[in-house]
Amino acid sequence: MHKTISEKILSKHAGRELKAGDIAVVDVDVVMSQDGTGPLAVSQIKKMGFNKVKNPSKSIFFIDHAAPSPRSELSNSHIVLREFASQTGAVVSDVGEGVCHQILVESYTCPGDIVIGGDSHTCTSGALGAFATGMGSTDIAVGYALAKTWLMVPRTIRVNFNRRINKGVFAKDLIIYLIGKITSDGATYKALEFGGEVGSRLSMDDRFTISNMTVEAGSKTGIFPSDDITKEYLKSQRRQDCFKEISADKGAKYEKIIDIDCSVIEPMVCQPHTVDNALAVSSLEKIMVNQVFIGTCTNGRFSDLKIAADILKGKKVASGVRLIVVPASKDIYLEALKEGVLETLINSGAVVQSPGCGPCVGVHQGILGDGEVCLSTQNRNFKGRMGNPNSFIYLSSPATAALSAVKGYIADPREVLG
Amino acid sequence: MLKNKKDQKIIIGSSFKFGDDISTDQIAPGRLFHLRSNLPELAKHVLEDADPGFAKKVKPGDFVVGGRNFGLGSSREHAPLVMKIAGVGAVLAKSFARIFFRNSINVGLPVLICDTDKIDSRDILEIDLKKGIINNKTKNLKLKFNPLPGVMIKILNDSGLASHIAKNKGFNL
Numbered sequence: 331m332h333k334t335i336s337e338k339i340l341s342k343h344a345g346r347e348l349k350a351g352d353i354a355v356v357d358v359d360v361v362m363s364q365d366g367t368g369p370l371a372v373s374q375i376k377k378m379g380f381n382k383v384k385n386p387s388k389s390i391f392f393i394d395h396a397a398p399s400p401r402s403e404l405s406n407s408h409i410v411l412r413e414f415a416s417q418t419g420a421v422v423s424d425v426g427e428g429v430c431h432q433i434l435v436e437s438y439t440c441p442g443d444i445v446i447g448g449d450s451h452t453c454t455s456g457a458l459g460a461f462a463t464g465m466g467s468t469d470i471a472v473g474y475a476l477a478k479t480w481l482m483v484p485r486t487i488r489v490n491f492n493r494r495i496n497k498g499v500f501a502k503d504l505i506i507y508l509i510g511k512i513t514s515d516g517a518t519y520k521a522l523e524f525g526g527e528v529g530s531r532l533s534m535d536d537r538f539t540i541s542n543m544t545v546e547a548g549s550k551t552g553i554f555p556s557d558d559i560t561k562e563y564l565k566s567q568r569r570q571d572c573f574k575e576i577s578a579d580k581g582a583k584y585e586k587i588i589d590i591d592c593s594v595i596e597p598m599v600c601q602p603h604t605v606d607n608a609l610a611v612s613s614l615e616k617i618m619v620n621q622v623f624i625g626t627c628t629n630g631r632f633s634d635l636k637i638a639a640d641i642l643k644g645k646k647v648a649s650g651v652r653l654i655v656v657p658a659s660k661d662i663y664l665e666a667l668k669e670g671v672l673e674t675l676i677n678s679g680a681v682v683q684s685p686g687c688g689p690c691v692g693v694h695q696g697i698l699g700d701g702e703v704c705l706s707t708q709n710r711n712f713k714g715r716m717g718n719p720n721s722f723i724y725l726s727s728p729a730t731a732a733l734s735a736v737k738g739y740i741a742d743p744r745e746v747l748g
Numbered sequence: 749m750l751k752n753k754k755d756q757k758i759i760i761g762s763s764f765k766f767g768d769d770i771s772t773d774q775i776a777p778g779r780l781f782h783l784r785s786n787l788p789e790l791a792k793h794v795l796e797d798a799d800p801g802f803a804k805k806v807k808p809g810d811f812v813v814g815g816r817n818f819g820l821g822s823s824r825e826h827a828p829l830v831m832k833i834a835g836v837g838a839v840l841a842k843s844f845a846r847i848f849f850r851n852s853i854n855v856g857l858p859v860l861i862c863d864t865d866k867i868d869s870r871d872i873l874e875i876d877l878k879k880g881i882i883n884n885k886t887k888n889l890k891l892k893f894n895p896l897p898g899v900m901i902k903i904l905n906d907s908g909l910a911s912h913i914a915k916n917k918g919f920n921l
Contacts, residue, residue: 353899355919369785370825378914396781403782450823450847466825466851468909475913480899480921514769515817519846548817548845604769692778712771712821717779719797 332581334486335553336521339461339576343444350485350583360438360455361473362390363448364430365397366691367466369407371448372414374471384477386419388438392430393423397686400694420474428659428685431455431627434462435538436659440564440572441556446473450545451627451709457537458563459556459576461521464545484550485585487517488578490526493593498744500637501536502629502707502727504528505543506598508590510608518548520585523578525555528592534563535633542628543709546605597742599705600725603713611730611742619724620702622647622735624680625656625688629707629728632657635666638732639674641746647679648738654696655680656688678736692717705734757878759837759858761809765869766798768815772848774798775819775827784826791833808835811873813864815841819848828852828859838875840864840882840893853900854909860893867891 331349333341341348343356361383363371368391375383383389391411399405408425415422423433430447431454439445441459445452448470455462465479473479491504509516522544524537532540537554544552554560555577564573596610624630624638635657647653655675657663663685666672672682689696690708697717698704704716704723711723726734729743774797776790783790795802795812812831818841819827828851831839838858842865852859858877867873871886882891896904899921906912913919 353897353921355921366781366784367823367825374910377910401782403785407785448823450821452823464823464847466823466847466854468825468854469850472909472913476918478919480919482897514820515843515845518817518843548820550846691781692773693781697779710773710821712773714773714777714779714797715771717777719774719777 332579332583334521334578334582334584335459335523335555335576336461336484336486336551339442339444340481340483342442348483350483352483353480354483355478355480356444358446358473358477358479359443360388360434360445361470361477362392362430362434363467363470364392364395365404365407365411366395367448367470369410370467371471371474372410374468375475378471378475380475383418383420383474387421389420389474390438391415391420391422392433393425394429394686395691396693397425398684426660426684428662429627429630429687431542432630432658436567436661441560441574441576446470446479451542453544453549453552454538454542454627456544456551456553457534457541458560459554461551461553463551484519484521486521486523488523488525488584488587490587490589491524491529491592492526492589493528493591495528495592496595498597498729498747499595500727500729501532501539503595503598504592505540506600506608506725507595509543509547509606512547514546514604514606515548517544520549522547522549522552524553526589530557533633534559535631538631539628546709597727597730597744599730599740600711602711602722602724605711605725611726611740614740617703617724617740618738619651619705619734619740621652621654621696621698621704622731623654623689623696623704623706623708624728624731625658626690626708627658628709630656630658630662632662632665634707634728635662635671635675638728639671641729641732641743642678642736643674645678645736647735651735651738653678653680653735654689655682657685659685689716705731705740707731758874758876759809760872760874761807761811761837763811763813763867763869763871763873764799764802764806765867766812766814769817769820770798770814771821772819772824772827773821776824776830787826787829787833790826791830794830794834803834806834806836809837810835811838811840812836813840813867815864816843818844820845823847825851825855828855828857832857840867853903856904856908862891862893
């Protein structure tokens with residue numbers, strides 16, 4: 331049988347041949363949750379009568395959503411996670427280490443793995459050629475306790491990014507364009523598998539951005555084949571040993587193949603309050619912004635901070651605009667510090683905060699006021715997402731965000747990059 | 749309310765209609781992140797960002813009726829959990845986001861896929877979970893809902909995933 335990447339990985343972990351539509355119990359390699367979903371997972375583990383985790387070194391609790399904690403209730407939830415981890419030998423990734431999905435790709439996920447996480451953006455790890463998907467706390471509790479889960483093997487939609495990317499256009503624009511096309515439930519229950527002449531040449535940072543946002547089309551996972559670019563990335567993380575090549579078989583059965591001509595894609599934004607409300611920046615009326623946020627598991631990596639700094643160098647953030655920058659991990663923070671990127675950003679007027687989720691989840695570090703507008707590089711713009719249902723969130727690439735911070739309104743980065 | 753309490757097959761209640769794309773941020777907002785360790789308190793804010801008065805109006809057994817892609821967004825199991833705690837008897841929608849659907853089954857909240865265009869706010873519905881029939885008593889109209897996959901019925905019959913695992917000492921699907 332000719333298999334998709336998902337069918338290959340799931341078959342291997344079930345110990346039998348699986349095809350799309352089959353339901354199976356599979357072994358999982360990496361299990362994680364964060365400070366929003368972890369405490370409930372811990373209480374469910376106990377409720378099921380377990381007092382151990384099956385695979386401690388690959389069972390991780392991330393403290394990233396409210397880190398450092400802004401409230402005592404959350405500090406107490408953090409204590410629950412630290413205590414459970416110390417009793418079971420599970421790993422805690424504590425305040426300041428960074429966003430769960432970034433730490434997973436830096437240090438845990440290997441090509442061919444099954445990764446389940448108590449966070450919907452667990453699909454980020456799919457960029458490394460893993461089957462990675464988000465689940466709720468009870469499913470994650472079972473994963474911690476048994477290193478197993480049940481799954482339906484998804485049908486796959488193959489997306490080929492073809493031709494070339496124009497200057498000023500980034501991976502973020504490609505994925506926003508795709509979601510705008512297929513809508514917020516266009517891939518529900520499906521796997522998205524990426525390729526094409528542009529897709530196969532994308533950097534790992536670009537692949538992380540694209541896989542990260544696949545859940546915004548409803549998908550179960552978003553997978554890139556692993557290749558030389560994957561290998562080089564793992565080498566840079568001193569993890570080359572875990573590389574293996576994974577790709578779909580020729581003749582694999584896809585539900586649909588979507589071919590995208592990247593040369594027609596312009597810088598994009600998602601307008602409030604859904605991700606599929608996508609529009610080219612050039613078609614947007616003049617939207618004034620109060621806050622610009624560059625960071626998150628979608629776009630808080632070094633290359634993202636670097637392009638923002640390149641645009642902001644020698645310029646000032648517009649008066650009345652707050653620019654908040656949050657590196658996605660400690661390693662990224664240090665690299666940006668060493669390369670002078672943070673200095674440039676700070677000199678332009680940015681506020682740099684500790685690695686983690688930042689204001690994306692509406693818990694802390696930049697909650698919007700009534701009627702305020704934020705342009706963010708995060709993955710989601712739902713009503714109330716950033717802590718106030720009476721505010722408005724637009725999403726874009728870091729380049730669009732950086733230029734918009736200077737202009738004070740949402741601006742097309744081709745003005746400076748074209 | 750529940751008729752036939754013994755096997756809890758029939759639920760009767762009033763419907764609360766919502767639109768398409770109701771996100772988990774509207775059901776259990778991030779600004780109340782700190783209440784996730786106090787679910788009864790979080791339940792007092794259920795669906796607040798979609799209908800600020802909902803938590804006060806909803807009565808045990810009432811139904812949340814959505815449009816397309818109900819529950820999109822985060823993996824927070826707290827979303828279906830607080831709906832259940834608030835007394836919601838079932839959620840009806842044209843389609844559901846994947847993680848929300850799975851979480852609902854895991855916590856024992858019935859999620860039914862049907863044509864919700866035929867239901868308006870405050871319609872009285874009588875739902876027979878076993879037969880798969882929704883009787884819209886206000887409109888004198890019967891609707892069918894899609895049966896759940898077999899594995900999910902097993903999990904629901906065991907009162908959710910945690911009980912299923914505890915009872916079977918692992919998966920028995």
